[in-house]
Amino acid sequence: MLKGRLGAVLFQLIALVLALGFVSLILISAGASPMEAFKNMFTGSFGSMRKFAEVLVTFVPLLLVTAGLLITFSAGLWNIGVEGQIVLGAITTAGVLRVFVDSTLPPALIITLAILGGMIGGALWASLAGLLKTFGGVNEIFGGLGLNFVSTALTLYLIFGPWKRDGVASMSGTEPFPDHFSLPQVPELRISLWALGIAVVGIVFVYFILQGTYFGLKLKAVGKNFRAAYLLGIPTWQYSMYSFLICGALAGAAGAMQVTAVYHRLIPSISSGYGYLGLMVAMLINYQAIWAVPVALFFAALNIGSIQLPIVMKLDSSLAGVLQGVLVLFVLLMEGARQKFVKKA
Amino acid sequence: MNVELKNIHKHFGKTYANKGINLAIPAGTIQGILGENGAGKSTLMKILSGFIQADSGGQIILDGKPVTIHSPADAIHVGVGMLHQDPLDFPPMRVLDNFLLGRSGGLFPNRTAVARDFSLLAEKFDFSLDPDSYVDSLTVGERQQLEIIRLLWLGARILILDEPTTGISASQKTKLFATLKILAEQGMTVIFVSHKLEDVEHLCSQVAILRAGELVGEMKPPFSTTKLVEMMFGKAVTLGERLTAEVGDAILSLNNISLEDVRLKIKDVSLDLRAGEVIGLAGLEGSGQGMFIRACSGLVRPVGGRVQLKGHDLTGKSYHTFKNAGVNFLPAARLEEGLVPGLSLTDHFVLAEQPKGIFIDRAAGEKLAEDRIKSFNIRGTPLSTVESLSGGNQQRAELALLQTPLSMILLEHPTRGLDIESVIYIWAKLKERCKQGAAIIFISSDLEEVLQYSDRVLVFFSGKVSPPIDAATTSVEQLGQLIGGKGWPEKGGSHA
Numbered sequence: 001m002l003k004g005r006l007g008a009v010l011f012q013l014i015a016l017v018l019a020l021g022f023v024s025l026i027l028i029s030a031g032a033s034p035m036e037a038f039k040n041m042f043t044g045s046f047g048s049m050r051k052f053a054e055v056l057v058t059f060v061p062l063l064l065v066t067a068g069l070l071i072t073f074s075a076g077l078w079n080i081g082v083e084g085q086i087v088l089g090a091i092t093t094a095g096v097l098r099v100f101v102d103s104t105l106p107p108a109l110i111i112t113l114a115i116l117g118g119m120i121g122g123a124l125w126a127s128l129a130g131l132l133k134t135f136g137g138v139n140e141i142f143g144g145l146g147l148n149f150v151s152t153a154l155t156l157y158l159i160f161g162p163w164k165r166d167g168v169a170s171m172s173g174t175e176p177f178p179d180h181f182s183l184p185q186v187p188e189l190r191i192s193l194w195a196l197g198i199a200v201v202g203i204v205f206v207y208f209i210l211q212g213t214y215f216g217l218k219l220k221a222v223g224k225n226f227r228a229a230y231l232l233g234i235p236t237w238q239y240s241m242y243s244f245l246i247c248g249a250l251a252g253a254a255g256a257m258q259v260t261a262v263y264h265r266l267i268p269s270i271s272s273g274y275g276y277l278g279l280m281v282a283m284l285i286n287y288q289a290i291w292a293v294p295v296a297l298f299f300a301a302l303n304i305g306s307i308q309l310p311i312v313m314k315l316d317s318s319l320a321g322v323l324q325g326v327l328v329l330f331v332l333l334m335e336g337a338r339q340k341f342v343k344k345a
Numbered sequence: 346m347n348v349e350l351k352n353i354h355k356h357f358g359k360t361y362a363n364k365g366i367n368l369a370i371p372a373g374t375i376q377g378i379l380g381e382n383g384a385g386k387s388t389l390m391k392i393l394s395g396f397i398q399a400d401s402g403g404q405i406i407l408d409g410k411p412v413t414i415h416s417p418a419d420a421i422h423v424g425v426g427m428l429h430q431d432p433l434d435f436p437p438m439r440v441l442d443n444f445l446l447g448r449s450g451g452l453f454p455n456r457t458a459v460a461r462d463f464s465l466l467a468e469k470f471d472f473s474l475d476p477d478s479y480v481d482s483l484t485v486g487e488r489q490q491l492e493i494i495r496l497l498w499l500g501a502r503i504l505i506l507d508e509p510t511t512g513i514s515a516s517q518k519t520k521l522f523a524t525l526k527i528l529a530e531q532g533m534t535v536i537f538v539s540h541k542l543e544d545v546e547h548l549c550s551q552v553a554i555l556r557a558g559e560l561v562g563e564m565k566p567p568f569s570t571t572k573l574v575e576m577m578f579g580k581a582v583t584l585g586e587r588l589t590a591e592v593g594d595a596i597l598s599l600n601n602i603s604l605e606d607v608r609l610k611i612k613d614v615s616l617d618l619r620a621g622e623v624i625g626l627a628g629l630e631g632s633g634q635g636m637f638i639r640a641c642s643g644l645v646r647p648v649g650g651r652v653q654l655k656g657h658d659l660t661g662k663s664y665h666t667f668k669n670a671g672v673n674f675l676p677a678a679r680l681e682e683g684l685v686p687g688l689s690l691t692d693h694f695v696l697a698e699q700p701k702g703i704f705i706d707r708a709a710g711e712k713l714a715e716d717r718i719k720s721f722n723i724r725g726t727p728l729s730t731v732e733s734l735s736g737g738n739q740q741r742a743e744l745a746l747l748q749t750p751l752s753m754i755l756l757e758h759p760t761r762g763l764d765i766e767s768v769i770y771i772w773a774k775l776k777e778r779c780k781q782g783a784a785i786i787f788i789s790s791d792l793e794e795v796l797q798y799s800d801r802v803l804v805f806f807s808g809k810v811s812p813p814i815d816a817a818t819t820s821v822e823q824l825g826q827l828i829g830g831k832g833w834p835e836k837g838g839s840h841a
Binding site: 212213214215217218220221224225227228229230231232233234235 | 665681682683684686699700702705746
């Protein structure tokens, strides 16, 4: 039975083996032992509680971004601008925190406001790409890409301009916020259970929208055939805008987590490439929300595990990115092969 | 070119689309392939033209030589060209670019020479195609014409036409038939796939009948209609009695509306449509009826005049306002405009009901889908995606999307691609809607259908619109003349 679900899983497993094999070849050609590299990556991510906590720190924003992208992909949109939406989420969060830096309001309230602000900031930034597409006829890929560059420039401007540290502005970012402006963390570890909770709520929310609501069904109809969806009575461009807003809000939440739970300030590369990584995760899981958690966790583990490589084996830590990219390519390739196979059988 | 098909099998999952088909077509023949929807006609033709491959064991023999055809490119290489029911072209590109595509060799095409070839071919068959216009501005009929001359130009010596007469007018059909007869005389093999008995009887020099994937019989002229129908369906059918519903309150009132697009201008049309009434729009493809029906649905905004629905002025309002006021429009392009590929039948029926809540009621949705599938006789399950259905079943699915109640139903080619039994069945459903107080406007290029099911008919001829004609007292010949531009009053209407 190679046609059913089992077949699909089998083909994906083959893809995984091929990807590992391909990366092994690269490692061998660089004179390193693949087994040792993979072992180091594994112990680097799951070897201790502290390391696993680091994996979760990466997992949180990646999961939020993936959740948001599932919405825009369902609406048939390539929201490349997600990277900038994370950045704007982080900027707005930092902005709100700055406003309340001398306030006597309870910190919990301020953090909540800051996170909500981040979500709104991300959503508004996403709505720019949406407006450009709807009213300006600018494809969301180009609009989003352009806005990503603008968001980077805006971050640098703030860090070296209005929000610069007292004394000297530096690439290490703005002045860190006081400790009570951070989401509570597990003692001795860098992970905040609150952040983890927010990410899980995000993906569950998206799962239910797509699986169980009329909103989700209409979104899919718009994504699969814009014209027919309009004739069926769905307000199509509005639904495209909603999907941008939701994705932007989730990406903004990811940016807010980066500020309130990880860096406690605004830094130049605050989005850490999670937007592009999220695009890869979404493609890898074929836009099915149910697979977002394990795959995002796996990608986060690769990112963290590879940090060991330069230290232990004198290999570059970009190996994680190579493995992730190769994996996506092989999975897409095997999916194509499977469909051909199923047609013939 | 002599064509021989030997022992062709093709199965999709557990169902056989073709089962051991043997057929010999000598050069110079116009071979008719008859059969109802899902009989396996399209599958057989797609195998011959390389779109799909037959199961192993069969053979395709051209002029005595066995050939393997893996792709449409292979097919055209050995001289097989297929004209699909839904034209496979590139709408965002110009006519001439479409014409050029598929021609191998040469990095820089000689556009002047190609344009000359194009004009010569178009002239030869009396097709009026502008090489510089964009394909998406053409009608289905014109796109078919483009495809025919393109295939001839590419060197097709076997021309397969899948339901070629569905999108085009009577006079275009006459033109097409004359062309096909000339081509056959020159030794070309023409395969004419249809379920229109009249066309097949009129044109073909031999006919093969398929039913449920099997070749059930062959016939040469003189044809016996009764026998052909028997072989197709297993029993005889006729169109049935004319039905007229009681006419009720005013539904749609058009007051001197004018419409415009790049090619056509329609001026000062007035019409009053009452509940229970059916109005047929007849005319060559692209004579303005498509624009007219879209104006009635709010998809096209009139440049002048007023549109009233049940006494409310809806001039210039959006399609969704019309829809909320009880107007449904079903377009002809099923998978492009009417249905959402990738979504299931259940999804479609649920969406068409304009659900108000937040959470999907799956049980209710599936029940709804099962009811509709049953009552519209769709071959599929609630979870079937629409693109997995055959053309006729997609058409029925589209009709099953109509909401209840409705004041006005607008249909573009509602029975295109349906066999005669389904046509009767669908119209019975639509007439039921009339009894419940809906008014219907429909476009069809089948003149018999127009006269059979309309109360009044509007004829379109390059932007001119006739006054409403009583369908009961008009003959097919009279209608055909009007469509062809004969018998119009000297100063009647105006056009671009």
